[in-house]
Amino acid sequence: YNTMSTPRGRQYRVILPDGTQVWLNAGSSLRYPTVFVGGERKVSITGEAYFEVAPNPRMPFRVDINNRAVVEVVGTHFNIHAYTEEPHIAATLLEGSVRVIQAAHAVRLLPGQQAQVRRQGAGIEVKQRVDTEKVMAWKNGLFNFEGASLEEVMRQLERWYDIEVVYEKGIPDIRFGGEMTRGLTLNELIGLLRKIEGADLSFRLEKERRLVISRQQ
Numbered sequence: 001y002n003t004m005s006t007p008r009g010r011q012y013r014v015i016l017p018d019g020t021q022v023w024l025n026a027g028s029s030l031r032y033p034t035v036f037v038g039g040e041r042k043v044s045i046t047g048e049a050y051f052e053v054a055p056n057p058r059m060p061f062r063v064d065i066n067n068r069a070v071v072e073v074v075g076t077h078f079n080i081h082a083y084t085e086e087p088h089i090a091a092t093l094l095e096g097s098v099r100v101i102q103a104a105h106a107v108r109l110l111p112g113q114q115a116q117v118r119r120q121g122a123g124i125e126v127k128q129r130v131d132t133e134k135v136m137a138w139k140n141g142l143f144n145f146e147g148a149s150l151e152e153v154m155r156q157l158e159r160w161y162d163i164e165v166v167y168e169k170g171i172p173d174i175r176f177g178g179e180m181t182r183g184l185t186l187n188e189l190i191g192l193l194r195k196i197e198g199a200d201l202s203f204r205l206e207k208e209r210r211l212v213i214s215r216q217q
Contacts, residue, residue: 008162145176168214
């Protein structure tokens with residue numbers, strides 16, 4: 001087996017032995033065999049990855065997600081979001097058909113649908129319509145913050161900029177919108193954050209990698 005891991009602030013593309021292409025987001029890992037043999041092609045991931053699976057009806061492709069769920073497919077395009085700090089695992093189908101399996105539960109997705117698996121307990125919830133452009137923004141070199149809370153935004157920035165975010169006076173209830181390129185430097189990012197209208201927040205960088213957020217007096 002090979003294991004490909006991406007550090008914070010980087011993303012990689014991997015071509016598997018069968019021709020399947022996998023894009024790994026920051027802070028993710030992919031474990032796969034050097035050669036696929038037997039009746040299935042099985043890989044495992046942590047973090048986030050986008051798959052374009054090479055068709056092979058005689059050898060289904062299976063993705064093990066943190067030992068919590070399995071995505072089963074013949075040939076299709078889909079994204080898996082499975083960072084351990086996020087509240088649930090999300091599998092989003094862009095093209096084709098997949099089956100998401102968790103314990104005794106299984107659902108089949110259609111393009112544009114998303115299956116969410118809770119970190120605790122059992123059960124799969126299916127979102128009928130999701131914004132696939134938002135889901136795939138990371139692969140296209142963007143952050144999409146539409147409707148995201150401050151805490152959700154900061155978790156993304158922590159992974160990409162390899163920083164620690166600290167809230168001095170609790171986590172403000174703020175929602176974001178719009179997109180931002182991942183090509184900004186950390187200082188450019190902080191400059192943009194300071195321009196958020198109506199947020200009444202201050203942002204300061206300590207010890208190079210510690211971003212402190214506090215409410216302005």
